[in-house]
Amino acid sequence: MFGYALLLIIAMSLIAYFVGRSAGSRFATNSQEKIHSLPSYHGAFVAVWVGIPALILLLLWVGLQGTAIDQLLLSSLPEQMTEGASASQLNLYLQEIHNVTTGRVFGEPSPEIKAAAERLIRWEAIARWAMLVVILALTIVVLMITRAQLSPRFRARNNVERIVSGLMIFCATLAILTTLGIIGSLLFEAWAFFQMVPVSEFLFGLNWEPQIPIREDQVAAAGAFGAIPVFTGTLLIAFIAMLVATPIGLLTAIYLVEYASDRVRSTVKPIMEILAGVPTVVYGFFAVLIVAPAVRDFGSVLGLAVSPNSALAAGGVMGIMIIPFISSLSDDALNAVPRAMRDGSLAMGSTRSETMLNVLLPAALPGIMGGILLALSRAIGETMIVVMAAGLIANLTFNPVDSVTTVTVQIVTLLIGDTSFDSPKTLAAFALGLVLFIITLCLNVLAIRIVQKYREKYD
Amino acid sequence: MSAVAVAANDKAFETVRTPDPEPRPIKIKASDVSVFYGEKQALFDVSIDIPERAVTAFIGPSGCGKSTFLRCFNRMNDTIDICRVTGEMLVSDANIYDPRLDVVELRARVGMVFQKPNPFPKSIWDNIAYGPKIHGLAKTKAEFDVIVEESLQKAGLWNEVKDRLHEPGTGLSGGQQQRLCIARAVAVSPEVILMDEPCSALDPIATAKVEELIDELRENYTIVIVTHSMQQAARVSQRTAFFHLGILVEEGPTNVLFTSPKEKRTQDYITGRFG
């Protein structure tokens, strides 16, 4: 039905365009005065006014229809069913009603549910037709109003351009809305979480066991939400990744800038880009399939008991993923050092390594540091590799052959599968997300600042 | 004639800065040097003798190959991938394109000053000490201090910077930076100093200072300077070579070249008919 409504709006906009344009061209031929705008702008003016409000109405309708009908359904249920029922129970009712309407029935539903399901089908049909009718009415009314405004001296072009500018500003602010949406949703859910679990326990607690009892009567720990082991695990894996990626990436950049011939450069750089373009889920599978068993075998040769999802394997593979990131940023930073500096050093009789280590590297250091910070933020926020290769249990350890868990692993495992927004287990994921967002944001801002400052110095 | 006598002889002419016509021992001898950038030839069979302890200027319109030729003297052209040099070039009778020759040694003995001042982003002290440090010319801090002071003295910069030796070299003015670069080149005690348009980025006052410095340095060093300014060549050099389109057109004592050039092209250039 959404598709039909969309088609209707497009059709009405087209009609509006032609109505407006023909009006415009009539002005052009009949009117004594000089007309202000081309006929097509008259058309566009009417079309835009017809199309955009209708589109907004349609999106709102589609977005809110489900919730509205659900509310109506709940209030239509007999009182003895809804009275005192918890939110999740009400949700279950709704789920069941919806299931009945789509024919997925397990066992015989109660008559109340059946009746509600019939109501649901009826209401949805009404809503569908109502939507089409309302949209049609809206477009026709707007078409009449805007058509009446057209005249030879009407500034249709300026009007259209103003609307287009408005749309562009809206698109540009969408980025801000996204950020606000992220911050808002994280803060909102995290706030709900901190109502159940104190902030101090979350930030400084040493015990992370988010599994809470499923049934009320179950005797089990109420779940522990001390996130320190999760944070240390994240840092451990990110640290291992940086340990792998920084030397390899930096040395690669040094070689490409100072030693490599053009031919080597033009082969190695695309290969690095391939390395950067491999999706992280592929690296995750690689970690599970090849690296983790290899690390394990190697450990047993040394007589070490290596966990099957050791921090070493996950961090190592994450390091591979980050190599091209560091190498390309360091490459940029080294290349930004003016050539005169390099020539000056070489002309003094330094070898290439002396030029690199004594002159270029110190000069490029801020840029390289910025790149490393960006890479670190990437390592901390990277998800798939650790979800597949790191552990689920939060161990407070810095032993690289042990299994640790990370913030991103916990977010994904807590939210995978069915989620209800009233359990601390689900909300904890948002609290972790908030921490992750803040930390990566700080790292990014810092890194971007450093890199920009450094660029200004040499531009 | 001994070198000291030559120096004394030069002093006598200093007020009028007339280049001396005396023959001197030859420091650099280039024969049939050609330079190619990829397929394109930039320099055609240049042969020239550069005398010791004198200033030789290369002049010519831009793109004539004078800078390219200068960069052959310390093999800086090696740093450009596509660049190829043929012919023979002797510095102190040693063929510098001999594959057994160590360019590191060559560049220590043939210093270079660039068009744009390019001090390293380090302190003034570190800029000067950099060369001696990598070449092992000094060991203790005291020895380095001596070299730093001497070099800055020679570059006439000592009095201006002696109180801020540990501030960054990039904080100096343009003229000071260029003299710092000259001091940096002098610090490794080279035999030859190459200067690639050393004053083109400087204002007239700074230019005058650097020119004065060049005149003083010629006592001890063989200097080759590329310049686009004929007046500068006339002021500082004893010999001048005129390049055009990659060819060495004419070379000789500066006063002779500027007053009675043999070639028409040289005459046209120095009288300003093209350039």
Added chain:
Amino acid sequence: MSTTAPTSTDSFWHSEAAIARRKKRHGADRRLQIFGITAITIAIGLLGILIVSLVSTGYQAFVQTEIALPVNVSSEEVSRDDPSKGDYRDLIRQALHAEFPDVGDSEFRQLEQMLTRNAQFIVRDRVVSNPSLVGQTTTFHIPMADPIDQLNKGVISAETPEDRRRVSNVQVELFDQMEQRGLVSTPFNWGLFFNADSRFPELAGLAGAIVGSFYALLVCFLISFPVGIAAAVYLEEFAPKNRLTDIIEVNINNLAAVPSVVFGLLGLAVFLNFFGLPRSAPLVGGMVLSLMTLPTMIIVTRASLKAVPPSIREGALGMGASKHQVITQHVLPLALPGILTGTILGLAQALGETAPLLLIGMNAFITSPPGGIMEPATALPTQIFIWADSPERGFVARTSAAILVLLGFLITMNMIAIFLRSRLERRW
């Protein structure tokens, strides 16, 4: 002015100490060079290991072991009018009995397990689509169960002791027998592309994931392309230099570096929880991906707009065109190749994105391709994640094969981008 003469002479430079020192320095130089080469070799080597291990585990999934089994679809078991009802399991049993009369009752179960468990449905679907098969004996090509497939491909060796492999001795013997009688074939595995997901590796395919990814990318493109261009045009051509535009700019740069899982949280909290959009739907996936690719799109488009020389704008403005006309009629067409290239690269990045899709539930077990953007679906990367998590041995090869398919799509998209860039982009 000191007059000390240069100390450097041949005797200094050619002294033993100086030569030794230079040797050491050149040694250090070579060391750094070797370190660099080693680093590059390690990086390329790791990429090589990655690709080789994927190809070596994945290539087998591109063929599938099948058995040619004549099945008599008797009209007693299956009615001509409604062929979907009927005991197809019994038909298969009869066919197996007819083909292997020597197999005793005790071993018959093992024989039956050599075929895929869905064999009856495969036969049924064929008969339903072609009811004239009823009453005839037709030879069906039926995929064999995963362990037998592995046996045929040499992953499971008949040499291993019976208790350490998933294929019994009886099955090994029967398989040899089938091979000798020419019943076994290993054709190209079209099912990998045209089947939806399944619990049985021999039947699992990528159709659902490919369609799901297509829908999600379509939504992503429809949102991020126009919005990205509009935002970039505004910021580059119209925006006044003030605090607000500064904030937008910084914000876009930071948004590009926000971890993808955070976008998943946003999608979950806002699109699913607040707006009540359906879980696992490509629509939501595409919306989340479009928010992620938007910063990239804006940055790329702005770069392309910047590359159009101002002389073109000035020329058109000088003709009396309005600023809007200049941009839509002159600047945008010239910037379009660059924008398209950036768009394709952005979409390629979105295609490989997994974490946000997991959070909005696009990792469900779904056995039919989605019919639209609102129906539950998986995407290629999430399908890889699901298969990588499955315990059956056959899914290892399927996962590698799925990765190869995904990489194939990515390479194709990148090639198109490179082609566009080289063919259409103009140098000023």
